[in-house]
Amino acid sequence: xxxxxxxxxxxxxxxxxxxxxxxxxxxxxxxxxxxxxxxxxxxxxxxxxxxxxxxxxxxxxxxxxxxxxxxxxxxxxxxxxxxxxxxxxxxxxxxxxxxxxxxxxxxxxxxxxxxxxxxxxxxxxxxxxxxxxxxxxxxxxxxxxxxxxxxxxxxxxxxxxxxxxxxxxxxxxxxxxxxxxxxxxxxxxxxxxxxxxxxxxxxxxxxxxxxxxxxxxxxxxxxxxxxxxxxxxxxxxxxxxxxxxxxxxxxxxxxxxxxxxxxxxxxxxxxxxxxxxxxxxxxxxxxxxxxxxxxxxxxxxxxxxx
Ligand code: SF4
Numbered sequence: 001x002x003x004x005x006x007x008x009x010x011x012x013x014x015x016x017x018x019x020x021x022x023x024x025x026x027x028x029x030x031x032x033x034x035x036x037x038x039x040x041x042x043x044x045x046x047x048x049x050x051x052x053x054x055x056x057x058x059x060x061x062x063x064x065x066x067x068x069x070x071x072x073x074x075x076x077x078x079x080x081x082x083x084x085x086x087x088x089x090x091x092x093x094x095x096x097x098x099x100x101x102x103x104x105x106x107x108x109x110x111x112x113x114x115x116x117x118x119x120x121x122x123x124x125x126x127x128x129x130x131x132x133x134x135x136x137x138x139x140x141x142x143x144x145x146x147x148x149x150x151x152x153x154x155x156x157x158x159x160x161x162x163x164x165x166x167x168x169x170x171x172x173x174x175x176x177x178x179x180x181x182x183x184x185x186x187x188x189x190x191x192x193x194x195x196x197x198x199x200x201x202x203x204x205x206x207x208x209x210x211x212x213x214x215x216x217x218x219x220x221x222x223x224x225x226x227x228x229x230x231x232x233x234x235x236x237x238x239x240x241x242x243x244x245x246x247x248x249x250x251x252x253x254x255x256x257x258x259x260x261x262x263x264x265x266x267x268x269x270x271x272x273x274x275x276x277x278x279x280x281x282x283x284x285x286x287x288x289x290x291x292x293x294x295x296x297x298x299x300x301x302x303x304x305x306x
Pocket of ligand 1: 217218
């Protein structure tokens with residue numbers, strides 16, 4: 001790749017007069033030895049998988065295999081359609097779609113890890129809802145995915161993108177940064193605005209721990225994807241409005257590295273701390289281990305499935 005940092009990426013974009021997605025496409029084709037057309041087609045297939053996961057998850061009423069979660073995407077989407085929804089339909093859809101894809105993941109369905117399976121809902125939530133709203137083509141969205149990929153590449157090479165290494169800030173946080181930056185470019189933002197969107201987004205999740213109940217990518221992972229999609233919309237809007245990440249985004253990525261490195265092991269996907277070790281988290285894990293909990297155990301209004 002011809003860039004190592006977000007700053008270098010933005011400079012290259014300006015110097016070459018090309019959007020970030022185009023640079024990423026060219027560099028990825030160069031690295032893989034495949035043609036740009038082939039890379040594009042592959043990404044288009046991935047986008048098709050994302051859309052299918054949104055469709056499937058948003059309609060699903062059933063639960064995950066563990067019985068811990070399920071049906072929240074549909075609930076959220078139904079609520080978003082009400083006139084008194086606080087987020088209103090557009091942001092509500094982004095949230096619901098993100099939940100949908102995460103629920104598909106929890107039920108062992110097909111998703112695209114963006115950047116990981118745990119954070120697979122944020123980008124499709126933002127992308128599919130924005131496509132519906134703004135009438136963008138699939139090819140527009142594929143370009144957006146390359147832009148998101150460039151941002152993910154920089155984060156992965158300078159910090160972390162997995163909860164086991166850097167906590168949930170590295171998974172959900174990175175996904176939010178990728179979605180926010182890509183949405184900013186899709187909406188005509190400058191390379192500098194794309195970079196600011198990433199920094200604004202990442203700052204908001206610094207320190208977020210990884211604490212999955214029973215070690216399953218369900219609680220709190222699924223709802224964090226829903227919140228993540230809304231945060232990405234907010235970060236893109238802020239950047240496009242002219243809000244800057246005063247601490248440069250590359251420096252924020254370094255802080256993520258510092259914070260992740262300082263995080264105790266109990267907060268890095270081991271399920272030994274945080275929400276996983278609350279009395280309820282432990283009880284759920286024990287029930288699952290003993291095989292005494294099934295999907296039928298989760299009732300409407302029960303709050304341990306989030
Ligand atoms: S809590 Fe851990 S497993 Fe769940 S999404 Fe966050 S990083 Fe991934």
